[in-house]
Amino acid sequence: MKFTCHKNELVQAIQLVSKAIANKPQTPVLSGIYLEAGDNQLELHATDNEIGIISTIPADVEEQGKIVLSGRYMQEVIRRLPGDTVTISQEIGENVSKIQSAASNFTFLSMPANDFPTVKRLQEGVHFKIQDNILRDIIKKTVFACSTDESRPIFTGCQMEINGETLKMAATNTHRLSVKKEVVANLSGDLHIIIPAKLLNELLRALNSDMPIEVDVCCSSNQASFQFENVVFMSRLIEGQFPNYESVIPKSFATTVTLDTEDFLDAVDRVSLISRSADYNIIRLEFGSNQVHISSNSPDVGNANEIVAATIEGPNVNIAFNAKYVTDVLKNLNSKNFRFLLNESLQAAAVREEDNPTFVYIVTPVRTQN
């Protein structure tokens, strides 16, 4: 095998597919990146057997072939190479690859390419196309609400639902719930799948194009793929029954509070410097007199008090939350103002963007002593 390609394109492709490599790979070959030099192109694969990423870049291929090289060393070495191009070659039957760029020559022990579980593109399933910015917003507004507790896999992913032209994404860790929906042109179907948060987080990072692009989504009964530009993200789906979350969204709220997103987030961030030093990271919110008083108390450190102006419709409410459950959602809102929707102190509250009915976040309050 022998090919030459642009160093920067190779570096970017390596960085992208490396996201699929596990911190502790199950087998040695999974610590590697599979390189396949084909017809004027190089395909890179990496996988942890749960998610897989393929990136394809142009290459001047002198001899077709496939090799597997250590992901870690490739990333470190190739980005430091002095030339604009890189030539990688390996003789048939050898287990050593040569990497050459300007006056730099490296050899690396390679791994057997036939042992690598290459990432297979999905051939059949429900297909649809979606604009990158819409998909990004749907993921961003939900994936943060997932659980990281692997003992309950259902909650470590987002449920994606297609119902006619409506695409809906939902995530919950049982203490909070985030739901975002969008109408997607030409979408049709009926599908409920649970996509691992890990895949969605990597997809979110990769969906950073300055220009509008279309993402090709394909879902089968046990896999989903997202394809755009020269990249394919593949993932196994999480099996099981996602909870019927609609029932936990309150039908109505007695109090509606409108707040400046940034001012409120900054104030909660400061108060949480105190709250996070105590158990449960609790902040209290007292809504009344057109302001919200945010406070926290830690016996070992001190206390914090902040006042933020608010427009309040309905009865005054005092309520307490885990500060992280408030800041997490606020960081992902797009609107200058947002709405806090409340009933009583121990009843679930909602966060919504102003004038945007497509998103809702439900958060369970904390019971405090006074």
Place this chain on the structure above:
Amino acid sequence: MKFTCHKNELVQAIQLVSKAIANKPQTPVLSGIYLEAGDNQLELHATDNEIGIISTIPADVEEQGKIVLSGRYMQEVIRRLPGDTVTISQEIGENVSKIQSAASNFTFLSMPANDFPTVKRLQEGVHFKIQDNILRDIIKKTVFACSTDESRPIFTGCQMEINGETLKMAATNTHRLSVKKEVVANLSGDLHIIIPAKLLNELLRALNSDMPIEVDVCCSSNQASFQFENVVFMSRLIEGQFPNYESVIPKSFATTVTLDTEDFLDAVDRVSLISRSADYNIIRLEFGSNQVHISSNSPDVGNANEIVAATIEGPNVNIAFNAKYVTDVLKNLNSKNFRFLLNESLQAAAVREEDNPTFVYIVTPVRTQN
């Protein structure tokens, strides 16, 4: 006590003095920052009993006094405050301080100010003034060569020597030696002291003024202080006899190699990606035919080969080093080209800046198998 000051000035002063706080303070009060509100100014002190830093900023002092607040919480809270100014107050006899800025109000448990070992300015000793850029260069070119092995304290500091008008700094970890000297106007005296690397590293970071400033240096038999602008750095000295390093500097070298500093450093950096995966981080240098061939071999990973153009006067030499001992010095050189001065494979080599006799670095080679 009650004072008001500019938030940004307070944040900078806190950041600066915090460098003296140990990661694991010996006593709780040493995790704090001592604040003394005096005549239109606020003095901040922090210390780990080895080094101490004082910073003074203007303040509108309503009531003089002194308190000690947690360094960690002050740093986190004050930089996030919403206003341009901060007011800090504490009632006499209380152990709670109030911090107020715009609509933010924090209270913090404070520590007893009388328990704090305030940093004392040096009153007597050898005094001299030195330009910040000269002092910075002297420290930068030597302190990296110190040892971090606390079991041999002598090598964890730099020896500063004053001999007439000459100021000299030397550091060694026994495998390498770095010596830098400068003639300083109006300097006179005879002094040999060993200053902890920790203090010099913090001083290096703080000496970042865009404008030329003078640093006031004062040395007693067991302490040294560096004072500039509104800052004082104090340090205990390391006791003991620094080795007679002049004797290890070879009197002459058979081979002189001139290399481009950046090209050579980049090449060694790349080769060390391989060498550091093996024991001892060894790179080989083969000087000959107006080039240097840099190589390394790791049985588990592969090998690296780089060629860099060189001007060689004298016999060809093959020699091997710990890669870090080469890159450390090259990162601290100012000149476009540098000189490698060599005798035989197992004899100490020197690194010098081109056309600059005030600096020399001596490095012991490694014995390799072939």
